[in-house]
Amino acid sequence: MLEDESGRLRLIGSALSDEVLVTGCIIAVMGTENANGDFEVVDIKVPDLPPQSERWHASSPPSSKKVEEDEDEDMDKPEPISTGKKIAIVSGLSFSGTDAGHSLELDLLTEFLLGEALDPVTQQSVSQISRLIIAGNSIALDAEAVSHDTIGNTRKTAHKKYGYDSSAYNPAPTAHFDNFLGTILPSLPVTLIPGYTDPANVSLPQQPIHAAMFPQARAFGGMPPAAGEEKQPGWFDAVTNPWDGEIEGWKVLGTGGQNVDDVFKYVESEDRLGMMEAMCRWRCCAPTAPDTLWSYPFQDDDPFILNTCPHLFFVGSQPKFDTAMIEGPDGQMVRLIAVPRFAETGEIVLVDSETLETSVVRFAVAQAPGGTVLTP
Template sequence: MKSNTNGTTRRSLGYENTSQIFLNKKYDYNKQYCSIYLARLQEMEVLLMERVSSKWGDKYPIGKLHKLSDENTEKCVVIGTLFKDQKLKPSILKQLTEPSVIVNTIHFTDGSDKLFIEDEIQRFELLGSIDLKYVVTGISCALLGTSMGKGKFMVNDYLFPGYRNQVERPIFNDSAFVIFLSGIDFIHHEHYMPNLQLLSCWISGMLGDVDIVSKVTRIIIAGNSIKSSSEKHNPEISIITRRTESTETIEAVASFDKFLSQLCQLVDIDLMPGENDPSNHILPQREMHHCMFPLSTIFKSLHCVTNPYSFSLDGLKILGTSGQPVRDIMRYSEITESIDAMESCFKWSHLAPTAPDTLGCFPCYDKDPFIIEECPHVFFSGNQKEFSTKMILGEEGQKVRLISIPEFSKTFEAAILDLKSLECSRIVFDKS
């Protein structure tokens, strides 16, 4: 239990950090990144074979792409990884050879986009019923169709790995709440410091709502606490030039530490790094170093965690990211809502399918850490344009609460989740 300023006690729950898979320390940079796709496909192939058997039985043979001859017109099932050829996709070679070219779009789909399926050896262009607008590179799938010759495959039907198994959701006899925040952006906090103070006062119980506040067991800060956007730089400077942190960033870290130390006296805090925070840039992101927060780390209630982040509270399993995978999915498809991109992750059984193609990640060759091994009860994504939530249902009765967390610096909003009912709503800290 923790005591608040008004003397009330705060409920606590059994906590377990289950993010060990995102802490692999053995990375080999001597191999090609294509090995990641092979590791992903090998694991996904087992799941897809089970789904193929369940949906289509043994009516159709399962073939390898490189064995489909030009003359073979027999309908069959093939398993592979989707690749989306997009002419608008940014190219590192173009940036190196044409530094004056500035990409001014955040959406890279075009009518000329083409979709392919590939395995260890071969690649086929896809035609037919699969809609390339709503998929991205890196998805493992099984296709039912016919080879048309000349490297083309006509798709009649398809399936993705789908939802994984889910443990039974624990029963809570009383409400317990978790607060989700993201995009605090402390570099610009002076513009909305009253809103942050309002948040701190509310958590302390000074503003009333004691019945709810005393049941807030944890706050998840899902990335971009220091800054929400990358620093602008001279395009003529080499993109591989190392840049040191600015004085502004260092001052923002110190200010954030003071604010964080206030919250840590009241409730457990899980602090995730974001795309623009002082941490490694590529996924999985390691914990931000405790040395950056000397005032806060004296409290055991501060937990610097990874991105992605997986944990459980009294057996309720929660999984989420600081938002990079969801935003990347929307950039390279015509999925326009973050909540829909999050739902697609469960259909594809993958947290970050576009990594490493358009989203940087560590070279993991033996096992892909972003494959969803177990279906959580709650899935969140930080740093989205607006708050959104949805309960989704899997084919075998899995239920997952999706939470799209808005940027606090722009909306002054947080998400509050009741672990008993899995109902989620937004809470606004606006003094205007």
């Protein structure tokens, strides 16, 4: 169906079989109306990637020294060279109050982020991470969590029909997550994006997780902005989902994964990078909202529309890691990253801050005859 303010029109034709389309995507079609009132499609066009700004467009690079050069000197830009600095992206930490199945992997992750892990060859620190991004689902859904005020580890049979049931609340997952952040933050800035299982509103765009949930981490948050000024991010930067920001001069767009997961409820393909590319070319990062993905009603503006093209687009809580680089009609280059769930894969994604090349570090616990062997 093609829908706008005037009404709906049923689309038919072989051209539709060559395109992956979902509800809410922005397209233009060319064709003719047949005798049955259906529109037979001959060709389909999408907006394609929006305009993309240069790196450091919205801010200044770290080095503000100006080098005077002769006018006759060749001004061609050299190829970017890796400086070793990395942006770490992790998703699906799933801190739980009842399940400690991946607690050793979380300990290894903490040591790696703090630079305490050593390269087995050089015996030197292997961590050169400049920022950690946590992309959703940091708190696990403990459906079988045991109430704290029960006796003999049995649930209460009585159910409160009205009001708040304090016995069903388990503060342990949030406390464990706060301890993790409190250990990381003195050494590394953190950007926290909420996800489906996190203590935030369900409807997109999800608002930042309230700082009251993190007694230790909130001490590293930014100062409240003065009148007429924008808020400056601190080392602990709780942001919205989706999140549009800047890191190392790159324009970054990230989500907790609900936008992609909702699309794949209705398509047969498992090409998640292909759908992420389609979202960029549709210029909409959540096309199924509000039809099948909960979102706030917006009258005059759609916050999911991409008016500018990001350099880096990542989606959290995906089944496996995958990445690709796509190019637009005007030379736009976008790095796509599907970030896997850490609780299931033990993987964290590292992005080079200069070249946007990606790598994966996997943390695993192997059972040996003499005990447990930790292998980063």
